[in-house]
Amino acid sequence: MPDSTLVNGMRNIALENVDISPDVVDMKNWLLLNKDIQTELDGAVHNIYNSKHDQAEKQFRSLRRRYPQHPMPYFLMGLSTWWKIMPSNVTNTIYDKTFFAYMDTAITKGERLYDIDNKNYEACFFLAAAYGFDARLHAERHDLRKATISSKRALDYLDKSKEANGLSPEFLLGQGLFNYYAAWISEEHPWLRPILLLFPKGNRQLGLQQIKSVADNGFYAGPEAKFFLMKILGSERENNSAAALQVARKLATEYPDNGYFERYYAMLCFNNGEHRKCEQVSLDILDKLNRGMPGYEGFSGRYATYYLGWLNQNKYKDSAKAKDYFQRCVVFSEATGQTGVGYYVHANYNLAKIAEEENNVSVARRYFQVVLEKAERKSDIYNEAKDYLKNRKLMKASSHQSNAIYSSDYPAKKLSAKARLSALDVRAAK
Template sequence: MRNISLENVDVAPSVVDTKSWLLLNPDIQMELDGAVHNLYNSKHDQAEKQFRSLRRRYPQHPMPYFLMGLSAWWKIMPSNVTNTIYDKSFFAYMDTAITKGERLYDLDNKNYEACFFLAAAYGFDARLHAERHDLRKATISSKRALDYLDKSKEANGLSPEFLLGQGLFNYYAAWISEEHPWLRPILLLFPKGNRQLGMQQIKNVADNGMYAGPEAKFFLMKILGSERENKSADALVVARQLATTYPDNGYFQRYYAMMCFNNGEHRRCEQVSLDILDKLNRGMPGYEGFSGRYATYYLGWLNQNKYKNSTKAKDYFQRCVVFSEATGQTGVGYYVHANYNLAKIADEENNVGAARRYYQVVVEKAERKSDIYLEAKDYLRTRKVMKADIRQQQGPSYTSEYKPSKKTSAKSRLSSLDVKAN
């Protein structure tokens, strides 16, 4: 098995003809700067118009096909990669980029630009196959991407663009076997990573890359905000940069709203969330139920806890539930907590029937032994006992649903806490 080493190399190759490389062509960079901005700002029609213009002039180069595939990828991203409408066009463009890249590499094995696009195209191909749970194809494409990454590392000193793939592999490969031990047999096929070096390389591309810069910032934002790194404040800085530079990218906007929420910047979180809902209502590309789920939850929480407006809070939480169900996002997370908060509001309004319905969802969906699960379980058990007692006291003529007074409700909540404590 070939020994692949992905250490950083910052020395430009001494004898390489780069005249035909579009990556290093300043005129092409100037021309595509706006196109790349449009791509990440969800202006796909405008971006693709420029990419097609590039394809007409350079039909045998992998770059325009890769960029068209990247545009398809960012049409998929806002749905948390669940939207399969663009899969065929994505794979077709990446396959074409691979075919064109391999042809250039066969003509010149020192064409590191061809290696760059081959590694990138195979890498994105692997990402989507992994999202579609096709582990065999994802593994094959990952191996091929690594092969070309190894070949292209000699050109790291020519452009920061070349570093992103190596940085991502170095960072993720260093810990993925620890987090996912079931993948270890497959990971034996790959070289070991270097987490610290990977982070350094990703930051380098984020700061200096033109084509790969936005993608590097995206990964840097996700990495810093992860539980493993737990650098939420740093993630907020990157998220703010992306959201400010690309204000119409729904994915960046909702992630920025989340980082603001997590870091206590509630006023800014509210502004961004309202903007998300406005763009969603106007039908802007990339703004759909996934973004609406985030925005409505934050607005519900703020109205419940900051403004003490239970009417608005209830409306936003109910909309969060609808968005979650419409997008199939009904696992642990915003869906469960929206139901939990709706149950709390219903309890305060002495609407036992509604509170029971919402708490029942919490019991079914929340993690066992979590605080909200135990609270919901206690509430349902306590109300069931109280209802049975009332029926027994009133005899067979009792037919109406028990609705406790405010005094009784307060007492029952205290009882519920006592049960939980015991």
């Protein structure tokens, strides 16, 4: 049979469907594929995700001295800075200027390389990555205009670099993330639909497959891919908490001093009923927090104290310890501004239940009042708090009426026998 891929005697290959042939690209100066550089930076990349930023950045500065015109050392310095921001759920803004400066420099260096050679797919990779991280932080800071511009530029370079997918798994992460999130983001955030018209449609299943591939095979992008995979699998959309737990266990084992990974691991252990492991991890989190280790702050403490409070309340039946942990959870939540629906509300609810068991009405009312103000309307704990406060209000009113009957304004000698009996009935009911 004749070869249908031949056109005028030449083989016709669509580069968007197959991997690029390495012999058509000059890769001799690519640091991304340099095995010696990978060996050198193995420990540094590990240190980023294990919260040993000073050690990691020392090696990146050494790389920068040798390759001052390459985007890689600046991007890695920016990545290290990003993981200083992450433990605070990206609310810590003190590293913002440093982060943006590193990513801007990586972009400048990458664009210079791309201008020299528009087949420099390594430059495209770093440009897509730097613009992508820049967009992430601008989005977190609610600067939609800058986030949109950076996202569009990241996607442009992502499209240019896809021809080199077969050269390294690193190239695949950006495309995987775009494919996965673009496929459903308009459903979750309808207000973004006008902006999404600027972008092509995604493919959720393909995206998830690509992210898994990078998680298994990536060197520089592997840990970041595992992070996204853990979040995606544990989301309501994928609803695969057991699989998310396996990824979280790997991350927490490989990077034991990463506060974000460890608290997420504790959460998934708790959700999957691995209570003994959850307790162990939560105690480890509090120990590291008390020692002032980087990345361990009120956000991690909020998770750990809630789980320990719940375990002492429900598993060990130790109300005193449970109360202490729940109170600390409330303090951590208030200190970090995390007082919406979630651990803060449930910690107050559990403290109210403990106070109710101890017949401490004033304390129970105080905690139930917080639940009433913060919990979702029509939720079970909201309705319970509402009923408790309503009943206590009625009982208090009855008490005032009873006390009034026996006060000097109503001398006993003026009361009929029937009235005196009614007053006694009120007190008995109380």
